[in-house]
Amino acid sequence: MKAFRGEPTIYASAQSEDRRAELEVKDLTLRFGGITAVNRVNLTVQTGELVAVIGPNGAGKTSLLNCITGYYKPQEGQIWFNGKEITHLSTHHLTKLGIGRTYQNIELFPGMTVLSNMMLARHVHCNYSLGRASVFMKSVRNEEVRHRRVLEELIDFLEMQSIRKSLVGSLPYGLRKRVELGRALALEPKLLVLDEPFAGMTLEEKEDMVRFLVELNESWAQTMVLVEHDMSVVMSISKRVFVLDFGIKIAEGPPEFVQKHPQVIKAYLGDTGTIES
Numbered sequence: 111m112k113a114f115r116g117e118p119t120i121y122a123s124a125q126s127e128d129r130r131a132e133l134e135v136k137d138l139t140l141r142f143g144g145i146t147a148v149n150r151v152n153l154t155v156q157t158g159e160l161v162a163v164i165g166p167n168g169a170g171k172t173s174l175l176n177c178i179t180g181y182y183k184p185q186e187g188q189i190w191f192n193g194k195e196i197t198h199l200s201t202h203h204l205t206k207l208g209i210g211r212t213y214q215n216i217e218l219f220p221g222m223t224v225l226s227n228m229m230l231a232r233h234v235h236c237n238y239s240l241g242r243a244s245v246f247m248k249s250v251r252n253e254e255v256r257h258r259r260v261l262e263e264l265i266d267f268l269e270m271q272s273i274r275k276s277l278v279g280s281l282p283y284g285l286r287k288r289v290e291l292g293r294a295l296a297l298e299p300k301l302l303v304l305d306e307p308f309a310g311m312t313l314e315e316k317e318d319m320v321r322f323l324v325e326l327n328e329s330w331a332q333t334m335v336l337v338e339h340d341m342s343v344v345m346s347i348s349k350r351v352f353v354l355d356f357g358i359k360i361a362e363g364p365p366e367f368v369q370k371h372p373q374v375i376k377a378y379l380g381d382t383g384t385i386e387s
C-alpha cells in the first residue's frame with residue numbers, strides 16, 4: 111500500500127483483516143405503503159472496491175443506503191457484512207462494526223469547529239469510560255495520542271488545515287461536504303457509504319472531491335459504496351456501476367457497459383435527457 115505523501119499513515123496501517131469489508135445485499139425489499147422503494151435488490155461489494163450506485167431521482171438509492179446503514183428496516187431480504195447478518199442491527203451497532211456514512215443533506219454540528227465535529231465521531235473508538243478516564247492513565251494518554259494522529263492525518267489529507275478551527279456553519283457548502291467526509295473517515299470505517307457527495311458542488315469542488323475519493327480508494331484501500339445521481343462523475347471514478355430504477359436493479363457492470371445499456375439510457379433520458387460522461 112502506498113503511503114500518503116511519503117509518510118506512513120496510522121489510518122491506513124491497520125492489518126488487512128481489520129480492513130475487511132465484504133458486503134452482501136440479498137433480495138432486499140423495502141416498501142413505504144404502496145411504494146416499493148427497493149425491489150428484490152442484490153448487491154455485493156468486495157474489500158477495496160469503490161462501487162457506484164446510480165439512478166434517476168426517486169430510484170431508491172438513498173433507501174438502499176439507509177437499509178445498509180440501519181436507518182430503514184427492509185421488509186424482506188438480508189444484508190450481510192463480513193460474514194455476519196446485519197439486516198436488523200441498529201445504526202450505532204453498525205458504526206461499531208465499521209460502516210460509516212455521509213448524508214445527502216449534510217448532517218454536522220454547524221456551531222462547532224471542523225476539528226470538534228471530527229473529534230466527536232471518534233468517540234466510537236474510545237475504549238475507556240469517560241467517567242473513569244484520567245489523563246494521568248497511560249492507556250488513556252496513548253489512546254488520545256492515536257485519536258489526534260488520525261485526525262491530523264485526515265485534516266492534512268483533505269487539505270483542511272486552514273479551516274480546522276472554523277465553525278462548520280460559516281463554511282461554503284462544498285467545504286462542508288468535505289468536512290462531512292472527514293467526519294465519516296474519523297470513524298476509520300471499513301466500509302464508507304456516501305450519499306451524493308458531489309451534489310450542489312461547483313465544478314472545482316467536484317474535481318477536488320473526485321481526487322480525494324480516488325486517492326482514498328487507491329492509496330488507502332478504502333472500500334466504498336457511492337450513490338450519485340450524476341452519471342458523468344461516477345464514470346470517472348468507479349470500475350463497477352450498479353443502476354437502480356424504480357427500486358429495481360436494471361444494470362450492473364463497468365462504466366462503459368452500463369453507459370450503453372438500453373434500459374439505463376431509457377431511465378436517464380426519461381429523467382434528465384443526458385447521459386454524457
Ligand SMILES: Nc1ncnc2c1ncn2[C@@H]1O[C@H](COP(=O)(O)OP(=O)(O)O)[C@@H](O)[C@H]1O
Nearest residue numbers: 142145147165166167168169170171172173174
Ligand atoms: N421515509 C420515506 N417515507 C416514504 N417514502 C419514502 C421515504 N424515503 C423514500 N421514500 C420513497 O421511496 C422512493 C425512493 O426514494 P429514495 O430512496 O430517496 O430515492 P433516490 O435516493 O434514488 O432519489 C421514492 O418514491 C420516495 O418518495
Ligand SMILES: [Mg+2]
Nearest residue numbers: 171172173214
Ligand atoms: Mg437520494
